[in-house]
Amino acid sequence: MKKVLVLLAAFAAFSGLAQAQSNAPVKVLSTQELVNVCKLPASPESRSYCVGYSTAIYDxxxxxxxxxxxxxxxxxKQPAPSRDEVIADFVKFGQENPQTADKPASGVFLGFLAARFPCARK
Incomplete structure (x- = not known):
């Protein structure tokens, strides 16, 4: 019985902690932060983060x-440009459009991709 009470108390404490943390605002990566990470020359860590983040958005x-x-x-369209070429174009886009600097990077990156790779009108 004691084990059950200890387990319930631990669960209640963890639930309260999780609920308190869930009320905290979620920080999203800004366009400027992504541009800064993706600028060349990049460290291996920055490049990995940039490639992973941008690939995840598209995926x-x-x-x-x-x-x-x-x-x-x-x-x-195939053959597709290299990943590095697309990322370099995004960095240039971000630098030329400072009004996007504080916007969420994922939405701006999708908008960039839509402008860079538009679909044919039917």
Whole structure:
């Protein structure tokens, strides 16, 4: 019985801690922060973070867009440019558009991809 009470008390304490933390604002990566990480020359750590983050944004777009309910807005023609070329273009875009600096990086990166790789109009 004591073990059950200790387990319940630990669970209640953990639940309270998780609830308190869930009320904290979620910090999202800004466009300026992503541009800073992706600038060349980059350290191996920065490059890995930049490639991982930008690839995850595009992969999430591909995985969550329902082809029958949402028309594509990013259409990469093959052969696709290199990843480094696209990232360099994004850094340039971010530097030339300072109004995006404080915006969430994921949304700005998707907008950049849509402008860089528009789909053909039907």
């Amino acid at each position: 999430t777009y591909l995985a969550t867009r329902h082809p029958q309910r949402a028309k594509p807005f990013i259409c990469v």
